[in-house]
Amino acid sequence: MAEIQIKGVAKSFGAFTALHSVDMTISDREFMVLLGASGCGKTTLLRIIAGLETPTKGEVWIGGRRVDHLPPKERGIAMVFQNYAVFPHLTVFENIAFGLRMQKMPQAEVQRRVHRCAELMHIEQLLKRYSGQLSGGQRQRVAVARALAMEPEVILMDEPLSNLDALLRLEMRSELKGVLAESKTTAIYVTHDQVEAMSLADRISVMNGGHIVQSADPVEVYRNPAARFVAGFIGNPPMNFLPAEKVGSGRYRVAGTDVAGPDTDTRIDYAIRPEDLTLAEPGQGLAATIRVVEPLGAHTLVTCDVDGASFRAVIDSDSRVNPGDRLSLAPMADRVRWFDKETGLSVQ
Amino acid sequence: MSDTATVAPSVRKAGRWVFVSGIVLLCVWTLLPIYLLMVNALSTPEEVNGFPKSFIPSFDLSSLRFFLEFEGVLNALWNSIRVAVVTMILSIGFGAPAGYALSRFDFPGKEVFRFLVVMTRAFPLPLLALPLAVMFLRVGLDDSVLGLALVHTTLALPFAVLITYSLFSGIPFELEEAAFTLGCTRFQAFRKVVLPLAAPGIAASAVFAFVISWNEVFAAAVLTIKNRTLTAFLMQSLDWSPLHLKFAGAAALVLPALIFIFAVRKYLFAMWGIANR
CATH class of the missing domain: 3.40.50.300 (P-loop containing nucleotide triphosphate hydrolases)
Known part of the structure; x- marks a missing residue:
């Protein structure tokens, strides 16, 4: 004991x-x-x-x-x-x-x-x-x-x-x-x-x-x-972060799309893990331009440009993608996290 | 390009020649005197004093026998051994703890201390020996084994500190920490882990202290009169002793020192290689 x-x-x-x-x-x-x-x-x-x-x-x-x-x-x-x-x-x-x-x-x-x-x-x-x-x-x-x-x-x-x-x-x-x-x-x-x-x-x-x-x-x-x-x-590759701009009570604009978020007055960042993204129809989700494609066997790691920021996504290895392609990445809504810009702490 | 191609081999050859002749020169420089010494020590007194000299010894032990039977030699030999043993004990007794402290602890003035340890070698022995002789006369240490051993210890101590310092530094502190977690006090960890690992090196350092004392002549000649060590005895008798006695005596001094130094050479290199990091 x-x-x-x-x-x-x-x-x-x-x-x-x-x-x-x-x-x-x-x-x-x-x-x-x-x-x-x-x-x-x-x-x-x-x-x-x-x-x-x-x-x-x-x-x-x-x-x-x-x-x-x-x-x-x-x-x-x-x-x-x-x-x-x-x-x-x-x-x-x-x-x-x-x-x-x-x-x-x-x-x-x-x-x-x-x-x-x-x-x-x-x-x-x-x-x-x-x-x-x-x-x-x-x-x-x-x-x-x-x-x-x-x-x-x-x-x-x-x-x-x-x-x-x-x-x-x-x-x-x-x-x-x-x-x-x-x-x-x-x-x-x-x-x-x-x-x-x-x-x-x-x-x-x-x-x-x-x-x-x-x-x-x-x-x-x-x-x-x-x-x-x-x-x-924690996590390899680590979580992605994007700046969020408050557009209303609990509404944020992230990389050109509207997202629901916590109702707070502090400035916050949007975060999502690379494996919590799925390929979506054009016009839905985050617009990304592929820069690097790394096939890892079980899945493929793509590094893209989203709104000028570096952004990683893990996608199915059967998806045929090439550098320069434009993708729409849809985040799983319940996996999105928010972090205070100043303190770095999680915001619910 | 063609120039360097033709020049390079001849330059390399010349460099090689310089290298080899340098080595030969160094070997002759150190080995020839020792060889001549041994040739003469192992020849009969007549051969030693006669002419022409032979380069091959006759392996006759009469010179050595004469040396050993000479009045006062055995006594001087015994004094040499006693002084060297006391020097050895004192050097390791003080040097090893200092070496351990230097390698394991950070304390203010550590670098200065290390420097001062080496600095003791900067004082010429005559400078120390004369005032010491006066002081020893006053406190009654003159002409004694302990008095001379104390002086020899000041000579040997810096080396003892440096050798043991490098020795202890080569034993990871993690091993001691492991011993702490397994139930040892600091002292037990030292005894059960550090000491067994350092023992060969400490023995080497002790042997080195022994040799320093064994070979030292100046302080011995100044500080002793009746209880001369072998070196002091031989120097004193230089004027009147026969040639074969000098050769046999020199051989008796050189041989143990050579054997000892050869036995512990690995640790002496470590002293220069690691301790001066």
Whole structure:
């Protein structure tokens, strides 16, 4: 049972503020992903939870216990590092057993746990090897097995897959999800890869400039981004934005067409995801001129000009389109979102 | 175009010739004295003092035996070893923690500190040795193993700091952090993770400190009278000792130093390659 509570945690390095007063609750057994571009403070937050960094302000609670003044070893956590941090002078077996030996666990129990975790990560045949004799993927497995062997209340992962090649990353991703679901620990996972975040998370916290911008389940984050930053960061290709001009109460003019929108006095932008557009009869929807066509197999990505702005649409790969063609793109009305021009926040 | 095409090979050939002759020259420069030393150390006293000289040693150990049986030599040898061992312990005892601090922590004045470590090499030893001799007389450290070892430590310490600094910098801090999360205190992480990884390099650094002390002659000659080290003993006896004693003594000094330096060369290169980043 380990719920994690972050209360007003802030961190500055000299004049640079890495985290601005972050509040967050992660429930027991939840898989939380901290997502953001590099330098957004996600790793700093993870390291503060681990006890490798001291917060400038705020409190960290794990399982109802305040831990921000405790060293890492007294927090009931285990961590998987970006560069694996497998000890080069120890065998795989001794690496996995390292934390257990520190707890002075009886040899029989050490044996049992190491073998169980090695089996879980499919590295039983590597137990006698040294890390220099392992591939990157195998080292990653050792690092995860070492963390799991601790049977921690919380497992923390700092971009654990970012050093693996694409195919291996895909394989490890689904494996990791299965193993962690089975281990029933609370997990916090830091990544800059939105696909990884979407596929692993129970909940995603999108971070930007030391703030948490949105914290919600993956589909919610994707469908209803709380801010323009989230809309542009999540989704590949990202959401399209067009300027909207207010023409009446709840009526807007977007790229020459009339659209119903929220009744507000702030200046707002119109936003739609590329896959939420369909080809329409001429005269209906947004008038677009194709500039680039990228067939991707399952569908075709077209980059067009709409009202002078760059605009992307995902269309059926059977549609025969060429650069220079004129299209009419009809947005799915319930998928249209609006964002405040100044604050970037979502407007309902 | 045709010009460069015809000129290039001859230029390249000339460059190659300069390169090879440079290497040969360097090898002769370093190896020839050592070779001559060994030839004479391994010849009989008669051969050493006679003429013409041979370039092939007769592999006779009587010169070396004469050297070892010479009055005061064994005592001086024993002093050399004791001073060098104390120097080694002091250099690593102070140098390794300093190297660790330099590689792991950011503190105000870190760059200045690094610079000062190297700066200690800028003072000529005579400048230090004479005031030190006076001071040692006052506090009773004169003519003692510890007194000389302290001076040798000031010579060896900068290298110990630089070598261990580069050594610890080569061990990712992430490994220590992993140890923290697995239940180690800072000290335990150092002992269980950093030390085993750094041990060969620390040993190399210790050997280097040993060699610096072993070869040092000036401070040894100034600061000791009765308890001379081998270098000081040999220098003192330069005027009146027979030629074969000098050669055998020189060989006894050079050989351990050569072997040690050769054994730890990898770490010495690392000192210049990484520590001066």
